[in-house]
Amino acid sequence: MSFAKLGLSDPILKALSDSGYQTPTEIQKKAIPLILKGEDIIASAQTGTGKTASFVLPILQKLDNGETVRGRSIRALILVPTRELAIQVEKSILAYGKHLQLSSVAVYGGSDLEENKQRLAQGVDILVATPGRLLDLAYQRSVFFNDLEFLVLDEADRMLDMGFIDDLNKIIDRLPSHRQSMLFSATINPKLRYLADTVYDDAVEIKVSSKGKKSNIEQWMIAVDKDTKSALLSHLIKENQWDQALIFVEKKHSAAKLVEQLGKRGIIADSIHAGRSQAQREKVWNDFKTGKLQFLIATGVAARGLDMDNLSRVVNYDLPYPAEEYIHRIGRTGRAGKSGEAISLVSKDDFKNLCMIESLLDHLLERREVAEFPVRKAVPISILNYQPRSKR
Known part of the structure; x- marks a missing residue:
C-alpha cells in the first residue's frame, strides 16, 4: 500500500x-x-x-x-x-x-x-x-x-x-x-x-504490537556482578568492535561515573541527563547522531523523542523501572524495520525488574555468557507473569 x-x-x-x-x-x-x-x-x-x-x-x-x-x-x-x-x-x-x-x-x-x-x-x-x-x-x-x-x-x-x-x-x-x-x-x-x-x-x-517482541531487534542479556559491570561493558565494546551504542542508566550521577570509568579504559563517551542544559544535550545528541561520538550514556530522559534511523544497538546498563520503560528504550534501535540489538546487563539485585520485563514481553530474554566474566552471584531464571506485591 x-x-x-x-x-x-x-x-x-x-x-x-x-x-x-x-x-x-x-x-x-x-x-x-x-x-x-x-x-x-x-x-x-x-x-x-x-x-x-x-x-x-x-x-x-x-x-x-x-x-x-x-x-x-x-x-x-x-x-x-x-x-x-x-x-x-x-x-x-x-x-x-x-x-x-x-x-x-x-x-x-x-x-x-x-x-x-x-x-x-x-x-x-x-x-x-x-x-x-x-x-x-x-x-x-x-x-x-x-x-x-x-x-x-x-x-x-x-x-x-x-x-x-x-x-x-x-x-x-x-x-x-x-x-x-x-x-x-x-x-x-x-x-x-x-x-x-x-x-x-x-x-x-x-x-x-506483539507484547514488546520486535523480530528485527535481537534482545539478549548477560548476568554480571555489580562490581564488574563497567569492566564487562568495556570488554563488549572492544571485543565486538561496536561502532556505536546508546547506553541507559537510571540516575544522572551514574551517567557521569560511567563516562569516567569508560574513559579510564580508553573509550570516549559523553552523557545526556536532566542535569545538563538543553544546549548541552542538543550538542551531545547531534555529535552522537552524526557519528562524532560513538558512545552515549543516557538516563530515561533520552528514551523518548530522540530519533536516530540507524542506531545499531542499545544497552541497558541498568534495568529500567517500570517495566514498560524497557519497550521505549529498545525502541531507539530497529526503527522503521531496520535491524538492531538490545543488550541488558543484569545483576542478582535486578531479578525483580527482570521478572517484570520478561512478563511484559511474554518471553524470556536470551542469556549469554562471557567467559572472562564469571558470575559470583547467579541471576535466577524468571517466572513469567510475575507480579510484584508493591512498587520498590
Whole structure:
C-alpha cells in the first residue's frame, strides 16, 4: 500500500516523497484513514513504528482543508512528555507540512517563555507542548483554546509515569468538548485507561504490537556482578568492535561515573541527563547522531523523542523501572524495520525488574555468557507473569 491510497493530499504526498517515505507502516495504515474520517482514537504501538506521522499527516490535511483562524487561539494541540519529543514532533510537522501554509511552534520547559508568548501572539495553527509549559502560558493568558479542533496525547504512558496526571486534567478541563481527540502510547496500562475514559466518549482502539517482541531487534542479556559491570561493558565494546551504542542508566550521577570509568579504559563517551542544559544535550545528541561520538550514556530522559534511523544497538546498563520503560528504550534501535540489538546487563539485585520485563514481553530474554566474566552471584531464571506485591 502507498501513502496515496490512504487519502492524503498531493502536497503532503510530495513532502513524504521529499523525505524518502514511500510505504506507510502498520500504525499509519490503521490510524490515518480513521483520523481523516473524524474518529477519536486510542492507539497502542511500539516506539519506532511511525506513530508521529500517523497523527501529524491527517491533522495537517484536515487543517489545510479547513478555514484558517487568525489570532491566539490554536487549532491543534499535541501534548508530549519531554522537550526532546516536542522538538522532534515539530520537526516532523515542518517536514510533512513544507508545502502547506500552516504554522507551528514547540514550547517546553527550558525554552524562552517570552519568546513563546511572542510566537503565539502571531497566531499558530499547531502547538506542540509539554504540560507544565502549556499551563504556564495558559495562566498568563498567552494561549487560547476557543477554536481548538484537535487534541493529541503523545507518549501518554510516559506523561503519567512522569507525574503529569494533574496537569493533564487541568489542561483537558480548559479545552472545548467539541474536538477530535487522539491518544498514542507504546503501552496501555490501567492508569492510562482511566485517563482515556476522561478524554473520550466513544474512541476507536488500534493496537499494533506483539507484547514488546520486535523480530528485527535481537534482545539478549548477560548476568554480571555489580562490581564488574563497567569492566564487562568495556570488554563488549572492544571485543565486538561496536561502532556505536546508546547506553541507559537510571540516575544522572551514574551517567557521569560511567563516562569516567569508560574513559579510564580508553573509550570516549559523553552523557545526556536532566542535569545538563538543553544546549548541552542538543550538542551531545547531534555529535552522537552524526557519528562524532560513538558512545552515549543516557538516563530515561533520552528514551523518548530522540530519533536516530540507524542506531545499531542499545544497552541497558541498568534495568529500567517500570517495566514498560524497557519497550521505549529498545525502541531507539530497529526503527522503521531496520535491524538492531538490545543488550541488558543484569545483576542478582535486578531479578525483580527482570521478572517484570520478561512478563511484559511474554518471553524470556536470551542469556549469554562471557567467559572472562564469571558470575559470583547467579541471576535466577524468571517466572513469567510475575507480579510484584508493591512498587520498590
